[in-house]
Amino acid sequence: MERKIRVLVAKPGLDGHDRGAKVIARALRDAGMEVVYTGLRQTPEQIVSASIQEDVDVIAMSILSGAHNHLFPRVMQLLAEKSIDDVLVIGGGVIPDEDIPGLKAAGIAGVFTPGTPTTETIEFIKNNLKRGI
Amino acid sequence: MDGSATSPELVRSGDQLAIARLISMVEREDPSRLAILKALHAFGGRAHVVGITGPPGSGKSTLTDKIVGALRAQGRLVAVLAVDPSSPFTGGAILGDRIRMQRHATDPGVFIRSLATRGHLGGLSRAVSEATRVLDAAGYDDIIIETVGVGQSEVDIVRIADTVVLVSVPGLGDDIQAIKAGVMEIGDIFCVNKADKDGAERVVREIRAMLETAVLNGAATRFSGLYVARATLGAHAPISPAADQGAFHHIAAQVSGHPNLEIPPVLTTVAETGQGIDDLVKHIKAHETALTATGYLRMRRESNLAWELGHAAAERVLSALERDERKETVGELSRAVLDKKIDFYDALDALEDALTRSH
Structure with a gap:
């Protein structure tokens, strides 16, 4: 059986809508990936726990509220506590350019801001997976 | 990587990562899952x-x-x-x-x-x-x-x-x-x-x-x-x-x-x-x-297992037919049916004979 790329799409924090996350989820689906969607208002603990149970290759988080500098690194920290180092973690949403280097230093492999074509995100995932497909 | 993260012992201990990785092996029909599933059989x-x-x-x-x-x-x-x-x-x-x-x-x-x-x-x-x-x-x-x-x-x-x-x-x-x-x-x-x-x-x-x-x-x-x-x-x-x-x-x-x-x-x-x-x-x-x-629980499970075993066996037969030497036999028989040398049911019997001989 062919290996499928599994992606957890999650909305950490208190955002009021998830239109962007749904657009990404749909684009990844149409690229042949299996997308586990967890919906709004997820804590980092919920995201990491779900990513373990679902055994995903990728965690894709979207934040609009401005809490990314706190929540994204927290997810990385929880993954490290569980000794999980083979999951690709990417982020998106309303994220100022000056915050991106810090997020990358924390282990967020790619940050995609509004206007990024979905094809770019798909290519990035395919080229940066940490496990063999 | 998957192999090292999961084992019968880890699954038995309730380790969620080990359970999750074993289920992924099941999903992609990884042959190495079978040893683990066999070791877990007694506990189900x-x-x-x-x-x-x-x-x-x-x-x-x-x-x-x-x-x-x-x-x-x-x-x-x-x-x-x-x-x-x-x-x-x-x-x-x-x-x-x-x-x-x-x-x-x-x-x-x-x-x-x-x-x-x-x-x-x-x-x-x-x-x-x-x-x-x-x-x-x-x-x-x-x-x-x-x-x-x-x-x-x-x-x-x-x-x-x-x-x-x-x-x-x-x-x-x-x-x-x-x-x-x-x-x-x-x-x-x-x-x-x-x-x-x-x-x-x-x-x-x-x-x-x-x-x-x-x-x-x-x-x-x-x-x-x-x-x-x-x-x-x-x-x-x-x-x-x-x-x-x-x-x-x-x-x-x-x-x-x-x-x-x-x-x-x-x-x-x-x-x-x-x-x-x-x-x-x-x-x-x-x-x-x-x-x-x-006692119907046992009866129901037995009947379900019988069905699953039958289907698993049928899948094995189908994949056996995909192997090269069999493919040739199937091809020959199909041509014989097409050319009216034998009928479909004789071809089927011949194929069944060929399968049981080698098993």
């Missing part, structure tokens, strides 16, 4: 396997979430397998059942896994039966399998679950829907969800009438085993008609004269608010108790 058979099935949008995920909550309140360990369809065009999938259940994500007594059908028809994915065994051996007390949104004939769940909850909602169709064959025959418990909507009472009445008629016609009784037999044997095209007939008569003979003639319960719920959930869970557990007490 303890969990109560509950199927939740019904049409798209009937509230299966929300019901599952509420059932998980009720079972956790009783201190039971609960696992969920939630199946959603894969795209027939791209192979991709949106697995969205989890949205309704995320409040349980950080509860260490709950394990939730979403599975895509990956082209499998029948309402489940191919991985479900092996994944169920993994979760059983891992020590979960209850395993809830949520099928894809079903239409009329996706009845695979009855081959895996001990107890099937069939979810209906008001407003789907007229009373002829309730008397059609297929999915309406597989419920051990009927649940009319969204019961606060208009028409719920009518749906309850129609399902009751359908069930009562089935009893009058001798086709269904709740714990009689006849019901079990019909549900597990009759709803499918038999693998071998003679064998299935035999099994059916065997079971029917064993149960004739059994006094427990009761029709499946028809319950109402409003999953969103939690209304009726306690009653539903009570009935799910009562079904398990009754199955165990009457």
Whole structure:
């Protein structure tokens, strides 16, 4: 059986809508990936726990509220506590350019801001997976 | 990497990462999973396997979430397998059942896994039966399998679950829907969800009438085993008609004269608010108790295993036919049929001979 790329799409924090996350989820689906969607208002603990149970290759988080500098690194920290180092973690949403280097230093492999074509995100995932497909 | 993260011991200890990675190996049919599954075999058979099935949008995920909550309140360990369809065009999938259940994500007594059908028809994915065994051996007390949104004939769940909850909602169709064959025959418990909507009472009445008629016609009784037999044997095209007939008569003979003639319960719920959930869970557990007490649990599992073994054997035969030397035999026989040298049935006999000789 062919290996499928599994992606957890999650909305950490208190955002009021998830239109962007749904657009990404749909684009990844149409690229042949299996997308586990967890919906709004997820804590980092919920995201990491779900990513373990679902055994995903990728965690894709979207934040609009401005809490990314706190929540994204927290997810990385929880993954490290569980000794999980083979999951690709990417982020998106309303994220100022000056915050991106810090997020990358924390282990967020790619940050995609509004206007990024979905094809770019798909290519990035395919080229940066940490496990063999 | 997957190999080192999982092992029979880790799965047995309830390590969620090990369980998850083993289920992934099952999903991609990794041959190295078999050694682990074999080592886990002795520890299975303890969990109560509950199927939740019904049409798209009937509230299966929300019901599952509420059932998980009720079972956790009783201190039971609960696992969920939630199946959603894969795209027939791209192979991709949106697995969205989890949205309704995320409040349980950080509860260490709950394990939730979403599975895509990956082209499998029948309402489940191919991985479900092996994944169920993994979760059983891992020590979960209850395993809830949520099928894809079903239409009329996706009845695979009855081959895996001990107890099937069939979810209906008001407003789907007229009373002829309730008397059609297929999915309406597989419920051990009927649940009319969204019961606060208009028409719920009518749906309850129609399902009751359908069930009562089935009893009058001798086709269904709740714990009689006849019901079990019909549900597990009759709803499918038999693998071998003679064998299935035999099994059916065997079971029917064993149960004739059994006094427990009761029709499946028809319950109402409003999953969103939690209304009726306690009653539903009570009935799910009562079904398990009754199955165990009457010995039908064993009978049902035996019949399901017989079906699964038959299908697994058929798959082995099909893949054996794909091997080169067989392909040649199949090719030769096909040409002979085409050229009218032999007929189709002689070709089939010749192929069967060739297969049994080498096995």
